[in-house]
Amino acid sequence: MSDKVLMKGAEALAEGAIQAGCRYYFGYPITPQNETPEYMSRRLPEVGGRFVQAESEVASINMVYGAACAGVRVMTSSSSPGISLMQEGISYISGSNVPCVVMNAMRGGPGLGNIAPAQADYFQAVKGGGNGDYKRIVLAPSSIQEGVDLFVDAFELADKYRMVVMVIVDGLIGQMMEPVEFKTRIDVSTLKTPEWATVGRHGRDHANIITSLTLDAAGLEQWNLKLQAKYAQVEQAESRIEEYQMDDADYAIIAYGTMARIAKTTVRVARDKGIKLGLLRPITVWPFPAKQMQAYVGKLKGTLTVELAYRQLFEDVQLTLCDKMPLGWYGRGGGVVPGPQEILAAFEEQFGKGR
């Protein structure tokens, strides 16, 4: 037990990033994730890193862009409205084929909204937000421990594919405390500066140039095709899902992050009542674990998608399972979080008593 510490999510995730080799953080404050930059400002100098509180979110993401071009492990974090401001930079970073990690502690929207837990930035995270044909890998932890573990994967995946990796959480995960163990520590001295990094010629006959600008249409199409080939590879290799109580399930709830955690209690309560309910929890929401879900076609009598948003995750479920089974949906917005019983009531309303 001695390896476990009780930590607030927003701080544990920051430490997780540091353990994953992150040494550069640029950000601008916004609730409910201020403990992340605060923690970074204290810890990064201790490990030889750099923390800069930028003058805005736009500046933050462009500082991240610059550090990413230098081939170091770099991240920023913000919450919904702040992440909206970063979309241009995220598109540029994606178009430039350089890696970084962005964490979004999603809050109620649209607009300034509020600071309560929400999942209404799903489309922005998964489908776009910035301009152009780009994708990011989007990881959606549902506990602090999983978030800490996924931060290692986030930086590894970012480097492997030279992509933006987003980690989406919400204020509930950010503000709660849970025991957490830091199992993996990346030794940054083993991380090699990539040969594409813009850190000087070092005896090479050419200078590396990183840009997202390609004026020639045919050339830009070729560049896009390269990106598309990479995204296809990621879709093939990196989708992840947790299948909870699915062995004998007649029905499944589909939910991610905080919502999935609450839905797990719903599954337990339903099973006590004799309803064979399980949970399919995407850990990556892009790439969407479509194949894993499609494996249940013919086995399930229906699914209920539950989210803190209005039919965003549900759209991907529809694309995945289309007319293969009855697809129910239940969601709350504006930062309201339904409890386990409310979800069960929604299930029973849409699927009867589930027998």
Add this chain to the structure above:
Amino acid sequence: MEHNVVIAGFGGQGVMLIGELLARAGMEEGKEVTWLPSYGPEQRGGTANCAVVVADEPIASPLLTEPQAAIVFNRQSFDKFEPVIEKGGLLVIDSTLIDRKASRADLDVVYIPATDIATELGNSKFTNMVLLGAYLGKVNPISIASVHGALSVFLTGKKAALIEVNKKALQAGVDFVNKK
């Protein structure tokens, strides 16, 4: 086995602290724990609460819509949480500060003059420990010894001198419940 409780009162009464003590003590016993604060746009003098879960199994929801128990430090928190406690649940009330009686007949209610007891021990600031003791006298999610252990994590340096009186306040709460 899962124990969960909502602890609620004014900011500054040590509401969050005893929740964290409970969680930390649970963790030291090797149990699964979660601590979730209310984190709205809080203001000084406003109400604050936290939800603590201590369990043997991994904890699904840290959010308590129907807590098994509530420890309430003020009238507002009493009014807010009495209706949502699960059927037959436990309500621990500081009867020094709350003059109203519970309206639900199904609840196990402890009326403890916690502020008076704490004041007798030397300082009303120990009220939170008295209330925690009353809760732990009723249900046993963790041992008192583990809370003692957790106290030494929070009270260090000069504050370490306060460990003994905090232990006394905790015990006073336990004794109040047990003598009944």
